[in-house]
Amino acid sequence: MRINRIDHLALAVDSIDAALPFFTEVLGLQVTNTDVEEGQGVVVAFLPVGDSEIELIEPVHDDSGVARFLRGRGPGMHHICLEVDDMDAALERLKTHEVRLIDDQPYIGTGGRRIVFIHPKAAHGVLVELYEKLPGGNGSANGRSRFAGRLPGRDELRANLDELRQAMVARGRVMAAGTRGFWGGLRRGRNP
């Protein structure tokens, strides 16, 4: 198993709209893509930084894990995602070292990539996502932008995010429990 790079750093925010001016106008980053994570009840925006990305995560439903995360801890660092070249080898190594995972089985993300989350208790307080590299390119959102490589203007971006939020609300409630509810249960530094 080899870690290739940091794929993304995910930051939980109450509002992507409210957070964006800092990241775009102050830091000079650009949003290249937006997306929804249906099971998590969140909308996300990706801002590339070199070969990696910052991912802003905003809950749409009050009962999403990220909404609970924000209520418990406030906005901030949510997880780090590392790209691995060989997920089978990674899983094997985690098993050998008896590393606690959030879910027993990897779940399937965009493009058929397998994803696992390592529990923060096994990773010194950091939620670590391992993301499988697929043949023919890295997994960053750059390659699958809904803006087709253009940089959306502020108004276009706001309209797009609104559309994503409304579509998600229209589809109904997020899964409140089960394997996809884990994000809300994470409270750094709070041990049972």
Ligand code: ZN
């Ligand atoms: Zn992630």
